[in-house]
Amino acid sequence: MKDWEDIIKERQLGRKAELPESDWNDFLSRKAEHERAAKRSRMLILTGISVPAAAAILLLLLLMPFKTVAPDNQLAQNEPSEPQVLADSITAPIENVMFPAQLAVVAKVQMVNDTTKFNMATYKLPEGASVEDLIRKLPGLKIDSDGNITVNGKSLSRILVNDKELGVTSTFKTPLIVFDGNVVEVDKDRLAAFDFSKSYNDRDSLSSLLGVRRGKINVIRAVQGVEAFKEWGPKGLNGVLEVFSGKYYRKSLRAGKLDGGPYEIVPRSKNAR
């Protein structure tokens, strides 16, 4: 190269060009857009799933801690004054997440009203993946260190697999204890009136306060023994259960009894609106 070319090179390489003030924000927007596009692109690659892999995903879902709860001190504030209708056609402001496990080729993510539907056939998990790995693969879903799952920042209300609620007895062989020896359904108005912010020591609290003794409470999820202990400590020794009245209303509570102590019922989650 000629000398004068060296000078040009030296001067040009040292040049800086002034950027507009908004540049950093513009860059961040572009980067975010790029990341979203990359995510979409990865999802397109993840097509098809084998039957064993589908089974593995279902197993993972079964093992997923079903947490719809908010801390108790927030529950009272969030408690709706009126029971909210939880129906198949969802108009209430809730976030439902469905995991259709069938292998049919459908869109990767479908959003209908408040329901976000993921086609699990498009997500592959490595061997030994955890439930967290699965959740992290699903766009918009996050799982925090306490195991709480949120969808786009909102608490997760329901998880459905092939349109069936995860943990429902008829769908999955979730170990269940049945309160008082029965699976009963509660009258929704009485359930709405039930003060879940209090503890009840009366052995018959649940049934008396809910106005039923048997036949009206649906236990949608219940654990006992070690699992209950892990979740609730000593007070969960006898079990933890979640109940709902038909498909209209649901509350979560623990029902525990320490040796020789009173039977205790303590609410845990807010209403599933």
Added chain:
Amino acid sequence: MRKTFLTEQEIAIGCARKDRDAQGELYARYATGLYALCLRYIEDREEARDLMHDAMIKAMDNFKSFRYAGEGSINAWISRIAVNMAIDRLKENSKFRQIPLELVSEGEIENALEPDAESVREIPDSVLDEIIAELPPVKRTVFNMYCIDGFSHKEIAGKLGITERGSTSIMAKARASVKKAILSYLNKTGQ
């Protein structure tokens, strides 16, 4: 954007871990230089800025493949990324899809005097930029790649889909044009 005072090596390590502070520092330190580079290849300022952004994003995504080799290595690496991306964009232009034969063929080059190096140093940046910007796109690209960004003729040939001899020929013509413009400026200003 929060500024930190990381060393170049710390930036490289941080960016490989996708650390936001390191990425912010990378941007703060290299964006303006990279933008100047992009403007040498792409005339449109907005398009050049988009290119700079894309090059930054690509670098941030691929820092794991970067090997730190001393001060200046990030700048060299990131500049290569930007130039390669610029070439890809330019090749979408019809002028790059079919480079005219007369441009790649050896022709008679006017044997003008060489400009004095020290006088070239005195030329204002804006004039120098204009001289380079006024080169036709293919000549300008080859001039930028060879003379400023240090690509070999073999690399240029590979990138532009021409022969090495073609690249040499284009460079000779670009050099002659730049030289002529510089001499003309120097004569005009009496330097």
